[in-house]
Amino acid sequence: MRFAEERLKINGAVATWCMRNAARCRRRGRIEDALQWYQLSARVMACECVPLVSPELEKQLVEIGAELETPERVFKAGLPRRWLHVLTEVREDGGHSAMLKRWIQHDPQQNAHSIALLSQTVPVPSLLSELTRSRNGEIHEIDGNQTITAKAGMLRDLVMNNADVVVLHTHPWDITPTVALAQAGGPPVLLVNHAAHIFWVGVSVADVVLDCRVSQKEDEWTVRHRSVSKIMHLPLPLSEPYVSLAQKAEEARKFRDSLNIPLDAPVMLSVGIGNKYTPLEGANFIQLMRSVLEADQHAFLVVVGPQDNAHWEELRKHSGGRFILVEKQRDIAMPVFFQAADLYLEGFPFGSTTACLEAALAGLPCILPPVACPPPFTTDGIAMDLFERAADISTYLERIHLLLNNREERLKCGERFSRSVRSHHCGTGWARYLADIQKKLPDVHRVRSLHEQEHVDPVYSGYWTAFSALINEDPLVSTFRLARSLGLSPKIDCKLFLCLLRHGSRGRKRGELPTWKLVSDTCVSYLIGMAKLVRRSWTTVRHGAATFCNGVSTKCPMEK
Incomplete structure (x- = not known):
């Protein structure tokens, strides 16, 4: 917990340092540079859940x-409505x-x-392109190499000319929609809260925030910690599996054969990409799975998604061949x-959350x-009320043992x-849920x-910061x-330097770039900048002196 506290102070100092740089650029009329600094600040804050919004x-x-x-806005009366989904x-x-694919498909x-x-x-993705065309829509790709100002202008044109409803699915740190939608008027804006666990940008331009878990914790965080005035609910859309019992049994048999799993052996499954299983003190899934496999010698464990590493290798070594790690699969391959x-x-x-819901939908306890x-770092929601x-x-291990053997x-x-x-x-x-949203849409943005x-309880922020x-x-x-x-020439200022001196030793991990290296780089940048300034000034003085001397010599009466 001490590390998390110190880390939060450093990250907060970095975010406010970015804000100071942005303010300096605005004062000098360098708006695009200011926006780049604002986006960098949002990136830092999006690593944490303190705060959840920045007024x-x-x-x-x-x-x-x-x-x-x-x-001017181009109005289109009546139905069907033109929905414009905006993504980074x-x-x-x-x-x-x-979620986007299924939304379009199931509307x-x-x-x-x-x-x-x-x-x-x-x-x-070709499937998304086909779905969009089948729903009389278009895909508008804005060049990512454009400036934020240019992208915001293009998005604003799209919104005013091609939309009756705007839905933001953008990354938590993407400031482009906030800049683009910063003027009242135009179609209503819905913001999908797909990153409920961390900071995100866009509250000020969201007419409605769509909470996807439909849980008490998510709603509380949205209202209490984000200053959101209007919430509506839209659960993650899922496609029902259309598989007969006979087909399911046959595919399961083939699958088990391919992994050398006996037909009568109970199989545990877990799905998660990236580093979601990285062991944290007091929350070590891999270690607990070793205990499960030791207690239930007939059970198998299949984990889909994470890359192999020393932690998984240790579990494999002690599993007696009953642990199988599978690389990340396409969505279409997951039903089997x-x-x-x-x-x-x-x-x-x-x-x-999506994998957990899909597993439950397929009939798995x-x-x-x-x-x-x-939660919200793990799954909760309206469909999860049955899950204790x-x-x-x-108790967790006992529950697994009970279901494996019954x-x-x-x-x-x-x-x-x-x-x-x-x-x-x-x-x-x-x-x-979608019909209720459409019925209660605001008239105008x-x-x-x-x-x-108020900030999130330290119990939650400390957990997430440590992970x-x-x-x-x-x-x-x-x-x-x-x-x-981005060509912004970052330099550590006094406020950030003092914060690093106070908290750097306890809030930064071993192996991270030392603070002294960043400070020395800053000093070198300052020296190079001063040398360039002196050189430009000397060149200007020399040029001015030469011009003056030339002017004097042409007017000198002695030469006549």
């Missing part, structure tokens, strides 16, 4: 956006990309759905994993992490969970002023690197 940052972005030219980028697989009202991509770096498994375990310290790994969290590690109880739990998820995340159940909000420090690059170093790549 000062939003105020500055709205002021800059208010100065952009605004085209979209990938073949992944949480908010999958029963035949609205037109278009997409605006602000910084797409890979080809747009759910069909072949008997029990789903959500990973931790950081859960995977799901075991959520113990209470030491709290273990109060401690021993097939009847597994089937009963799985059916109950499946019905619950289906009623809120699929078909008419999900469409009910408005911009709000924000005030300071974030394990999986993310040091924000101080990454900010310097990004600033240099």
Whole structure:
């Protein structure tokens, strides 16, 4: 906890240092440089969940956006409505990309759905392109190499000419939509809260925030810690699996054969990408799985998504061949994993909500992490009310053991969970939420002023900061690197330097770039800058003196 406290102070100092640099650039009329610094500040704050909103940052972005030219809005009466979904980028697989595809696919009202991509770096997935065309929409790719000001202007044109409703699915730190939508008027703006666990930008321009978990904790954080005035609910849309029992049994048999798993062996499944399983003190999924496999010698564990490392190798060594790590799979390949498994375990310290819901929908009983790994960092929500969290590690292990050895109880739990998820995340159940949103949409877009909000409880912020420090690059170093790549010439000022002196030894990990190296780089930059200034001044003086002397010599009467 002490490390987390010190780390938070450093990250807060880096974020405010970026804000100071942005303010300096604004005073000098360098608006684009200021926006780049504001976005760097948002990136640093998005590593944490303290605070969850920045009124000062939003105020500055709205002021800059208010100065952009605004085209007249092109109105389109009646239905179908033109929905414009705005994303930083979209990938073949992944949480908010999958949500967007299913939203377009399952909208029963035949609205037109278009997409605006602000910084797409890979080809747009073909399935998404086909879905968009089938719904009378277009995909608008804005060149990611454009300035933030230019991108904001292009997005504003798109919104005013091609949309009746705007939906923001953008990255938490992407300031472009806030700048683009900083003037009142135009279509209403919905912001999808797909990063409920961390800071994000856009509260001031969101007419409605869509909470996707539909949980008490998510709503509390949205209102209490983000200053959001209007919330509506839209659960993550899921596609119901259409597989007959016979087909399911056959695919499960083939799958188990391919992994050398006996047909009668109970199989535990867990899904999570990246570093979500990175061990954290008091929240070590890999270590607990070793205990499970030692206690239940007939059980198998399949984990899909994370890259192999020393932690997984240690588990493999002690599993007797009953632990199988599978590389990340395409969404289309995942159903067979759910069909072949008997029990789903959500990973931790950081859960995977979509995978957990898909497992429950497929009829798997799901075991959520113990209470030491709290939401919103792990899964909760309206369909999860049936899932009881273990109060401690021993209860968690007992629950796994019970379900592994009781097939009847597994089937009963799985059916109950499946019905619950289906009623809120699929078909008419999900469409009910979308229809309610459409019915209660504001008439016109408005911009709000924000005030300071109380911070998240240190129990939550400390948990996330400790985990974030394990999986993310040091924000101080990454900010310097990004600033240099943008041509911003970052230099540590006195306030940031004093913070690093006070908290650097306890709030930065071993192996991270030493503070003295950043300070020395800053000193070198200052010296180089001073040398260039002196050189320019000397050149100017020499040129002026030469011009003066030439003028005097041409007028000198003695030469005549």
